[in-house]
Amino acid sequence: MPVREIAGVHVDFDDEGFMTNPDQWTEEIAKALAEEEGISELTEGHWKVINFIRNDYKEKGQPPTIRRMNKVGGIATKDLYDWFPQGPAKKAAKIAGLGKPQGCV
Amino acid sequence: MKKILILGAGTAGTIMANKLHQVLPHDEWQVTIVDQNETHIYQPGLLFIPFNIYTCNDVIKPKRDFIPQEVELIMSGIDVIEPEKNRVKLANNQVLSYDYLIIATGSHLAPDETEGLLGDGWNKNIFEFYTLEGACNLQKFLKHWSGGKMVLNIVEMPIKCPVAPLEFLFLADWWFTEQGIRDKVDLTFVTPLPGAFTKPKAASILGDFLDKKNIHLVTEFNTGSVDSSANKIVSFDGKEVEYDLLITIPTNMGDAVIERSGLGDELNFVPTHKHTLQSKAYENVYVIGDATDLPSSKAGSVAHFQADVLIENIQRAIDGLPLVEEFDGHANCFIESGFGKGLLIDFNYDVEPLPGKFPLPGIGPFSLLQETKANHWGKMMFRWIYWNLLLRGSELPIQAQMNMAGKTK
Structure with missing residues (x-):
């Protein structure tokens, strides 16, 4: 499992660039990861999403789906696509320091 | 008498009613099953109806024919499940108490979840084939269709029988060839997944089949709305695909009674232990078939394999033994x-x-x-x-x- 330095600390990642230990996550790491994903600035909206999915992860043990962010988190799906273009569920989970959302069957 | 109550007489509920009847002593246990529809639909057969391989009557039989006589069958909707009180209120005002509850309420299409899907085009040039009515409507439509751009769109995962959309496309390729109009039909598969199927190896092999059959593939398309006036589907991030004929696989959701009872997730599927099939919230409640939130396929074969594990676990629960963790997601x-x-x-x-x-x-x-x-x-x-x-x-x-x-x- 690759370890690399980001925002001045050593962090564990999987092969697809998702953090493997959510406890290592900091807001500074989120900003650096967002930049790597092409999001230059994390706005209030971004943080609302990141905070929701981190809290939801603590409760449920897995990153939420887009529908869950909408229904439980009250975040409009359109906004999610605006803030995290091309696959908001994956991208937001990555920036929030969580594993890759489970694939469907 | 002690009581086991099964909610839903579809594939999973019917199998469980039969298995429980086989293994439980009839002088100690009353098995009751509730459903609101008299007709059992052989769902794998729906796929064949649009292409005239099966008629609409080929896939239906009375539910009563498959429930053992000693099992009580009640035809009613379900108002609410009250697991704290070990009882279920039915739409016909009956109140049923239970020692064990098996939730087998399945999943259904929710086209109203997508903006515009139920607009002017519905049943005119927008069809689905996951219900008997939808499959039969589509049969009539295809009989007279002279060709154009047919788009098959999965709105959102998870869906019942995730291979059915691919099968529909393969059969469409064959059917239009038989009709002599394959050259006038453009077939496109639009999916939210990154490939043709959920699992990588099968996705690559099935993707090759799409290529070979000249079926176009559009991936990672998350349908936000349908515009019936311009005949196009629009993704949440603004991509568009035009169609002449849209075959939609709408959002699948668990039964509304699950939501009314506060037992479900955001899609009304019931959180379930993935290896035992016990509900995560209540010890004497079990969940089987499409009603679960498990990452296994929503399909009859899965319900059948689950039933083998669930019948074992219900007997173990009755005998005070720990449950076996034997369901492995087999499909x-x-x-x-x-x-x-x-x-x-x-x-x-x-x-x-x-x-x-x-x-x-x-x-x-x-x-x-x-x-x-x-x-x-x-x-x-x-x-x-x-x-x-x-x-x-x-x-x-x-x-x-x-x-x-x-x-x-």
């Missing part, structure tokens, strides 16, 4: 590929579909992930097995857990 699906051929896939939570022979290693008669005539006949024979053996809870010569023998990595 087994024939995939009709058109022109009298088919494929077969066999997989579970951890092992994706692999090539090989099934069920006898090295012999078959069925071939995994390969197109053969035998697989097609397996699929066509399955209707008889379903009505005569599977629903009645008879033993089939396939074990509940997936077996690696006969598969090649």
